[in-house]
Amino acid sequence: MAIDRNREALLRLVAGMLVMMGGSVETLPRYMHSRVWAVLRPAESALRRLIVVVKQRMKIEVRVVTPRAAMPALGIAPRGERRAVPAFALFDRRKSFDSVLAFGGRRYAKGTPNIRFFDGYDTPVPVKAVAMPDDMISAGRLNRRLAALRNALDDLPKQARRMARVEAKRAALRAQSGKYIRPMRPGRPPGYRARKRHPVDFVLSDCHEMALYLLVPP
Numbered sequence: 001m002a003i004d005r006n007r008e009a010l011l012r013l014v015a016g017m018l019v020m021m022g023g024s025v026e027t028l029p030r031y032m033h034s035r036v037w038a039v040l041r042p043a044e045s046a047l048r049r050l051i052v053v054v055k056q057r058m059k060i061e062v063r064v065v066t067p068r069a070a071m072p073a074l075g076i077a078p079r080g081e082r083r084a085v086p087a088f089a090l091f092d093r094r095k096s097f098d099s100v101l102a103f104g105g106r107r108y109a110k111g112t113p114n115i116r117f118f119d120g121y122d123t124p125v126p127v128k129a130v131a132m133p134d135d136m137i138s139a140g141r142l143n144r145r146l147a148a149l150r151n152a153l154d155d156l157p158k159q160a161r162r163m164a165r166v167e168a169k170r171a172a173l174r175a176q177s178g179k180y181i182r183p184m185r186p187g188r189p190p191g192y193r194a195r196k197r198h199p200v201d202f203v204l205s206d207c208h209e210m211a212l213y214l215l216v217p218p
């Protein structure tokens with residue numbers, strides 16, 4: 001079955017990322033952090049689409065909830081409570097078009113010009129350290145997201161019911177909050193690469209096609 005096949009592929013990818021990291025370590029070299037992130041981001045997108053497929057096939061009926069003044073943040077525990085494993089983010093992060101509209105899609109350097117005066121009154125300009133591939137950086141964020149990904153893969157029906165509840169809440173509160181309802185953003189999914197160079201790219205493409213087939217009416 002396609003769902004089981006893609007789930008097993010994602011489990012193998014998670015195991016491979018943990019092997020690359022050497023387990024749940026506190027720090028990683030910058031180059032290794034980038035390698036893991038390049039696989040993790042499309043793997044998360046593939047899992048979201050796999051959860052959409054499971055939800056559509058389960059045909060979950062959610063009771064209409066009473067709208068409240070404010071919607072709780074998705075995946076964040078209330079104050080005073082701590083989760084051993086963070087909740088998996090069920091919704092794609094939407095693209096920001098502010099810079100595109102303001103600057104026509106071009107990117108400009110930030111900061112002020114590095115100008116010095118040689119009259120004896122100039123102040124020294126601090127030199128920013130250059131990021132090197134071997135610099136050790138924190139791996140806490142990768143560990144949390146990998147744990148959330150692995151935990152969600154263990155129980156897809158549970159994540160599908162959770163997604164259906166969140167969609168119902170957002171639909172009831174859309175007039176007040178303006179939140180988007182669908183978990184998949186329009187266009188290409190996060191982490192998509194046109195030139196597929198890693199197994200995760202094929203898994204993401206397969207899951208995205210299945211989800212679109214079930215969401216778009218014939």
